[in-house]
Amino acid sequence: MTRRYFFSKLFQALLTILIILVMNYFLFRVMPGDPVSMLVRNPRMSPEATQKVAEMFGLDKPWYQQFGIYLINLTSGNLGTSFIYKKPVGGIIMERFLATMLLTVAAEALAILGGALLGIIAAWKRGKRVDVAALGFALVTYAMPTFWLGILMVALFAVTLRWFPTSGMLTPTLSMAGFWQRLPDTLWHLVLPGVTLALVLLGEYALIMRNALIDVLTEDYITTARAKGASEGRVLRRHALPNAMIPMVTLIALNLGFTITGALQVETVFSWPGLGRLMYDALAGRDYPLLQGIFLITAIAVVGANFLSDLTYRFLDPRVKE
Numbered sequence: 001m002t003r004r005y006f007f008s009k010l011f012q013a014l015l016t017i018l019i020i021l022v023m024n025y026f027l028f029r030v031m032p033g034d035p036v037s038m039l040v041r042n043p044r045m046s047p048e049a050t051q052k053v054a055e056m057f058g059l060d061k062p063w064y065q066q067f068g069i070y071l072i073n074l075t076s077g078n079l080g081t082s083f084i085y086k087k088p089v090g091g092i093i094m095e096r097f098l099a100t101m102l103l104t105v106a107a108e109a110l111a112i113l114g115g116a117l118l119g120i121i122a123a124w125k126r127g128k129r130v131d132v133a134a135l136g137f138a139l140v141t142y143a144m145p146t147f148w149l150g151i152l153m154v155a156l157f158a159v160t161l162r163w164f165p166t167s168g169m170l171t172p173t174l175s176m177a178g179f180w181q182r183l184p185d186t187l188w189h190l191v192l193p194g195v196t197l198a199l200v201l202l203g204e205y206a207l208i209m210r211n212a213l214i215d216v217l218t219e220d221y222i223t224t225a226r227a228k229g230a231s232e233g234r235v236l237r238r239h240a241l242p243n244a245m246i247p248m249v250t251l252i253a254l255n256l257g258f259t260i261t262g263a264l265q266v267e268t269v270f271s272w273p274g275l276g277r278l279m280y281d282a283l284a285g286r287d288y289p290l291l292q293g294i295f296l297i298t299a300i301a302v303v304g305a306n307f308l309s310d311l312t313y314r315f316l317d318p319r320v321k322e
Contacts, residue, residue, distance in 0.1 A: 111197075122206065222240060249312050
């Protein structure tokens with residue numbers, strides 16, 4: 001990988017973040033609703049008191065001054081103060097970010113392993129009953145609504161069978177306990193939302209892996225490897241899988257960023273205290289600074305994952321040109 005290729009991709013990533021930064025700011029300004037009225041919930045409050053609330057959060061200034069202040073604060077890492085929580089946005093996001101990352105990483109790991117294995121089996125047994133069953137399962141999970149699947153999981157495993165808790169991330173009585181006491185309880189709460197999100201992602205990975213592996217297995221070099229006497233297992237491991245993983249790597253990198261916000265429905269159904277639930281509350285309360293902070297962090301995650309996928313793709317496939 002040349003230096004020119006690296007800095008070209010880096011420049012594209014930074015330019016994309018800059019464009020998103022501008023759109024991120026103005027997007028929430030055109031939304032219906034007045035943030036001052038959401039802050040002032042007392043309809044009998046005097047106009048003078050309402051004006052003081054607007055001045056406190058800088059909402060009395062013209063849009064260009066607010067935008068300039070926003071950019072200046074970003075240079076020092078200040079994402080503003082939340083209208084709802086009356087605390088710095090950065091601290092609020094970090095508290096919820098860890099919970100979302102725990103859910104996302106667990107679900108992605110299950111989905112990648114399960115989807116890749118299912119896709120490999122389906123491609124290897126193409127046209128047989130195993131392939132039809134695997135393909136059908138992947139299509140059903142890929143098309144299944146996330147919130148509907150989450151409700152089914154709660155109704156069956158939490159309410160009917162009572163194997164897992166219905167909501168939350170931790171049993172309230174263990175909130176003051178030590179780390180090793182809270183860890184098994186957190187993992188117990190993680191099972192249902194993690195499996196729900198993993199099942200939704202698994203179908204996409206299985207379909208991509210199956211199609212990519214089928215295309216690779218029809219290449220001339222696979223025929224050559226078989227003609228040289230290589231076993232079917234060696235052909236699959238040494239020749240087919242490395243090339244079939246190229247589209248999978250790109251999809252995995254992109255999904256790692258998108259899953260952060262894609263977990264909104266799962267976190268809402270299971271009351272998981274992550275960024276998705278936080279974004280829902282911020283939208284309901286017209287909390288502009290908090291929404292801007294969440295979308296900015298998400299955008300950086302998506303663009304960063306895309307940047308890493310470009311570099312990884314260059315290593316896996318030397319045919320990629322600058």
